[in-house]
Amino acid sequence: MNGPVLCVVGARPNFMKMAPILRALAAHEPPIPVLLVHTGQHYDEQMSDQLFRDLKLPRPDINLEVGSGSHAVQTAEVMRRFEPLLDEHHPSCVIVVGDVNSTLACTLVAVKKHVPVVHVEAGLRSGDRLMPEEINRVLTDQVADRLYTTERSAADNLAREGVAAERVCFTGNVMIDSLLSSREAARDPAQTLAAHGLDPALLALGYGVVTMHRPSNVDDPATLEALLRTLGEVAQKLPLVFALHPRTRGNIERFGLDALLDARRTALLPPQGYLEMLGLMSRATLMLTDSGGLQEESTALGVPCLTLRENTERPITVEQGTNTLVGRDRQAILQSVEQVLSGQGKRGRVPELWDGHAAERIAADLWQWLRNRAS
Structure with missing residues (x-):
C-alpha cells in the first residue's frame, strides 16, 4: 500500500x-x-x-x-x-x-x-x-x-x-453489522416519545413505525393525500409512530394535508437518531416504509415490513425476509396490515452472511x- x-x-x-x-x-x-x-x-x-x-x-x-x-x-x-x-x-x-x-x-x-x-x-x-x-x-x-x-x-x-x-x-451486509453491534444500546421507545412530549401509552398494545421520503410518494399532492388517508385507516387498527422526513413534513404543510394526521392515533416525530429508530423498530408490530435500509433492518430484526413501493433493489428481503411490496395500493396495504395483526405477517429468516x-x-x-x- x-x-x-x-x-x-x-x-x-x-x-x-x-x-x-x-x-x-x-x-x-x-x-x-x-x-x-x-x-x-x-x-x-x-x-x-x-x-x-x-x-x-x-x-x-x-x-x-x-x-x-x-x-x-x-x-x-x-x-x-x-x-x-x-x-x-x-x-x-x-x-x-x-x-x-x-x-x-x-x-x-x-x-x-x-x-x-x-x-x-x-x-x-x-x-x-x-x-x-x-x-x-x-x-x-x-x-x-x-x-x-x-x-x-x-x-x-x-x-x-x-x-x-x-x-x-x-x-x-455491513448495515447489519451496525444493527447488531448497536442493538443493546437502542433507546426505549417510550422514552423517545416522552422526549417529544408525546404519551408513551400509545405504544402499550403494539404499534407500527412509518417513514416516507421518496419523491414518488411525497412530492405529488394527490399521491401523498391518498397515502396519508390510507395510513389514517391503518392507525385506527394499530397506533402509528411516524418519523417525518423534512421533505415529507414540508409537503404535508404545503399541500394543506395536516388534518389527515390524527394525533390521537399517530405520534408524529422529527427525524430520529440511529439508536432511537433502532429502538422503535425493534419493538414494533410492523413497519411501513419506502426506505431501502429499513427493509434490510426489519428483516434482520424479524419485524414484518410493508414497503410502499412497486419495486425493491433488495429482493432478498422479500424472498427470504419479512418484506412485502404493497406499493401505494390502499387495499393491498390494509389487507397486509390485517394479516400482520392476525399473526400471519412474514417473519422470514436472516439472509446468508x-x-x-x-x-x-x-x-x-x-x-x-x-x-x-x-x-
Whole structure:
C-alpha cells in the first residue's frame, strides 16, 4: 500500500455502512490507514453529531461541506471539491458505499485519476431507472475496481451488465453489522416519545413505525393525500409512530394535508437518531416504509415490513425476509396490515452472511487485494 484509503460518506445511510468498515480497517493486522471524507451532501449539525456518537464514528478528517442542490449541482460540486484530495493524499483506493450522489461523484473523479474504487453494497438493482439511486448504482458498478455485495443475487445483476466475476466479492451486509453491534444500546421507545412530549401509552398494545421520503410518494399532492388517508385507516387498527422526513413534513404543510394526521392515533416525530429508530423498530408490530435500509433492518430484526413501493433493489428481503411490496395500493396495504395483526405477517429468516462480520471480511479481502495490486 502507498497512501491511505479514502472512505467517503455523504448522507445518513452512508454512516451506518461506513462505521463498521472503519472499525474493521483499524482492527486489521496490520491496521489499514484511512482518511474519512464527509462530502456534506446531507448535513444537519445536530443530527450528524448524534449519529457519530450513536455509531461510535470518528469525526471526519475532511468535510467538503457541499450542501444541498439539484442532482447535477450537487454531483458537480462534490466532484470539484473531491478532486484536490486525490492530488494531496495519493490514496491507495477510494471506498464508496451505497447509492447517493456522493457515491457516484467521488467514483467518477477517482476513476478518471486512475485511483482504484471499491464499492460496498454493489450490484443491488430495482430495475427502475426513474430512481436517481438506480442510475448511481449502475454507473458506479460499471467503473469500480472491487465490488462487495450483500446478497448473492447481486452478482447475477453484475454479470448481466458485463462486470467480470473476478471484480466481485460476496461479503454480507455491513448495515447489519451496525444493527447488531448497536442493538443493546437502542433507546426505549417510550422514552423517545416522552422526549417529544408525546404519551408513551400509545405504544402499550403494539404499534407500527412509518417513514416516507421518496419523491414518488411525497412530492405529488394527490399521491401523498391518498397515502396519508390510507395510513389514517391503518392507525385506527394499530397506533402509528411516524418519523417525518423534512421533505415529507414540508409537503404535508404545503399541500394543506395536516388534518389527515390524527394525533390521537399517530405520534408524529422529527427525524430520529440511529439508536432511537433502532429502538422503535425493534419493538414494533410492523413497519411501513419506502426506505431501502429499513427493509434490510426489519428483516434482520424479524419485524414484518410493508414497503410502499412497486419495486425493491433488495429482493432478498422479500424472498427470504419479512418484506412485502404493497406499493401505494390502499387495499393491498390494509389487507397486509390485517394479516400482520392476525399473526400471519412474514417473519422470514436472516439472509446468508448477515451475521455482523461483513466489515471484517471486507477488511481482510481489501488488504490482500491492495497487496496483489502493488506487487
